[in-house]
Amino acid sequence: GNSVTQMEGPVTLSEEAFLTINCTYTATGYPSLFWYVQYPGEGLQLLLKATKADDKGSNKGFEATYRKETTSFHLEKGSVQVSDSAVYFCALPLSGGYNKLIFGAGTRLAVHP
Amino acid sequence: EAGVAQSPRYKIIEKRQSVAFWCNPISGHATLYWYQQILGQGPKLLIQFQNNGVVDDSQLPKDRFSAERLKGVDSTLKIQPAKLEDSAVYLCASSLDGVHTDTQYFGPGTRLTVL
Numbered sequence: 001g002n003s004v005t006q007m008e009g010p011v012t013l014s015e016e017a018f019l020t021i022n023c024t025y026t027a028t029g030y031p032s033l034f035w036y037v038q039y040p041g042e043g044l045q046l047l048l049k050a051t052k053a054d055d056k057g058s059n060k061g062f063e064a065t066y067r068k069e070t071t072s073f074h075l076e077k078g079s080v081q082v083s084d085s086a087v088y089f090c091a092l093p094l095s096g097g098y099n100k101l102i103f104g105a106g107t108r109l110a111v112h113p
Numbered sequence: 114e115a116g117v118a119q120s121p122r123y124k125i126i127e128k129r130q131s132v133a134f135w136c137n138p139i140s141g142h143a144t145l146y147w148y149q150q151i152l153g154q155g156p157k158l159l160i161q162f163q164n165n166g167v168v169d170d171s172q173l174p175k176d177r178f179s180a181e182r183l184k185g186v187d188s189t190l191k192i193q194p195a196k197l198e199d200s201a202v203y204l205c206a207s208s209l210d211g212v213h214t215d216t217q218y219f220g221p222g223t224r225l226t227v228l
Contacts, residue, residue, distance in 0.1 A: 036219075043117070043204055043219035044156065089155050099144065099208060099215050100169060103155030 001095045002027040006104030013080055013111050021075040021107045023090035033066055033073040034091040080111045117220035119205050125226045131193035134223045138207030145182055146217060147190050148204040156204055162188065200227045
């Protein structure tokens with residue numbers, strides 16, 4: 001079945017630094033891919049998604065490109081802010097339909113001024 | 114548009130006690146999900162409803178967990194009796210259509226501590 005592997009955290013950066021959080025997956029076919037973000041004390045929010053190969057999802061300065069050749073969906077941001085401190089989850093649907101998502105373990109990002 | 118509502122936000126109980134969580138999904142969303150998120154891990158799906166029917170409950174520990182979705186809208190998740198390892202955040206999510214890949218919208222969660 002489908003699975004996802006995410007780089008371990010925590011990731012600690014200074015404000016305005018470049019961010020990359022790696023995510024790789026195994027899947028049957030070409031499912032949609034998602035990045036969710038969880039701010040302290042809150043539930044998950046969809047950050048961005050890509051629905052087919054070579055698509056680029058973007059939101060709030062974050063980007064991720066669906067790369068079927070490397071089965072990756074790495075999250076990037078050119079200049080992080082303190083307010084980006086959160087836990088980031090890569091996700092994709094489990095095989096078998098019915099929109100069941102499987103999440104990576106999450107990567108905690110801490111941005112310092 | 115109102116988001117997914119959950120209550121309570123926090124709950125502390127002793128082992129072997131029972132507890133219930135409530136979720137109100139976004140209006141018009143046919144699909145409702147309950148996830149368990151243990152500290153340091155990603156959410157794990159416990160049960161998925163399509164309207165008021167169960168689509169998937171393969172990861173639900175049915176000896177102690179139960180869930181229902183009243184009239185295809187609100188849902189409650191119950192644990193009876195609770196164990197120490199049930200300490201986690203319980204997240205409710207909803208989506209418009211659970212058949213196709215569709216954005217899931219999450220509530221703030223209920224943090225359960227079992228002592």
